[in-house]
Ligand SMILES: Nc1ncnc2c1ncn2[C@@H]1O[C@H](COP(=O)(O)OP(=O)(O)O)[C@@H](O)[C@H]1O
């Protein structure tokens with residue numbers, strides 16, 4: 344990249360002009376699917392044109408070096424901030440036209456199917472880059488892949504706020520912490536239960552053997568209530584102590600017992616009634632000592648499995664003053680929110696944590712009102728997070744996809760193969776993620792399914808028929824028959840041999856499904872070296888350390 348741009352700081356320029364851009368976006372987004380009316384309003388046109396000239400100049404400037412993708416003429420067609428340019432579609436005989444996805448139509452979901460190496464991540468990077476420019480709230484949750492790694496320097500370059508949570512490697516203060524027990528105590532308990540139950544149902548980890556979800560729910564509520572009484576947020580270490588130290592448990596619940604050590608009363612004031620009843624009448628009332636020990640042991644084993652790696656406990660237990668991930672807030676403001684939970688050394692831990700974060704995300708989305716700040720969420724390699732190994736979580740998540748539109752969340756999913764998705768998620772995507780991008784290189788059943796997904800058409804075919812009359816006989820007959828036949832809109836040939844970086848795009852426009860068109864996707868620019876280097880220490884601490892050592896010894 345041209346070093347000149349370092350001095351120009353293009354992000355600042357673009358940001359400034361995009362503010363106006365964005366205000367218009369809010370206005371249009373508020374009017375919902377009736378976007379055409381707003382777009383046709385001459386007042387909005389004038390406003391958009393003014394913004395566009397300014398933005399166009401800045402954007403054209405930035406793009407000279409990165410690819411002549413957004414020329415001013417096409418920029419003038421941007422009626423809808425939050426709209427993204429997917430790429431260009433060829434027009435016969437020669438020529439091409441830009442293909443856009445407006446934000447209102449992206450609220451109906453985008454899905455992308457492509458085998459490994461067919462530029463899924465690059466395409467998402469391009470779309471997310473434009474979302475960052477339009478000042479949407481961009482959310483990336485990943486357990487695999489390098490989308491986040493690519494977006495961090497881009498967001499930094501554009502001068503946008505970055506909220507980054509990871510548990511692996513980067514706990515040197517660069518990343519935020521996340522407290523899964525923060526917020527409303529009943530919600531905290533619910534998301535813990537869903538995450539743990541899903542992990543218990545899907546995995547065959549030994550430590551889930553004696554796990555009991557009712558016990559977990561009431562433990563979380565008790566610990567959160569205790570934190571409340573002390574005027575702070577409960578943290579994972581409290582829950583850990585609650586299950587491992589009987590003395591602490593009694594303190595948290597305010598347990599008193601009679602002289603014979605037979606009858607217990609639970610005195611904690613701010614426990615919800617059902618929770619208090621559970622502790623007093625079930626746990627300390629009905630259950631014998633052996634059952635109690637077993638419940639405690641079950642949760643203890645899970646916590647032990649989860650917190651065995653010290654860095655997990657560090658990442659989940661923020662100290663006072665440390666920055667903490669707050670999704671509700673993140674969804675309501677521009678910038679990049681990245682949650683990266685790589686599978687790495689402990690896949691069970693990663694699965695539990697990613698499910699937990701997804702639950703958190705789900706709650707945050709469902710809590711949004713209509714007309715909330717527009718969000719664009721990317722789930723790259725979604726099968727690694729919500730695949731067969733985590734089908735319970737996938738089930739919980741699929742219901743969210745249907746509800747995202749009214750809550751102004753544009754989901755984009757990418758996955759490698761249909762067979763990798765559990766059927767509830769697959770069906771939910773099939774009906775709800777209506778903008779579809781299919782790459783070349785899909786094989787066998789995936790190719791068949793993709794062709795089905797791209798739709799069919801009726802075509803007229805002709806049959807020719809010639810009859811002969813014997814060897815030396817007179818003239819035969821010749822007839823032409825016509826009939827209609829259903830044909831796939833995209834043939835296997837057209838699908839399989841599509842080059843990398845190209846997509847068959849079947850999109851929705853103003854609520855109507857469009858015929859698939861081949862599109863060559865754009866590519867995000869590479870931020871200048873200084874912006875990339877700023878993240879090297881975060882993303883690859885070992886490499887950065889080696890470099891620093893080399894410099895020391897060299898200098
Ligand atoms: N439009 C494109 N044309 C050609 N090559 C591309 C294009 N987009 C990406 N690539 C290259 O393809 C490779 C794989 O891209 P990536 O986005 O990581 O694929 P995936 O996420 O599907 O595995 C990368 O080396 C990238 O540079």
Ligand SMILES: [Mg+2]
Pocket residue numbers: 463464465488489723
């Ligand atoms: Mg990828």
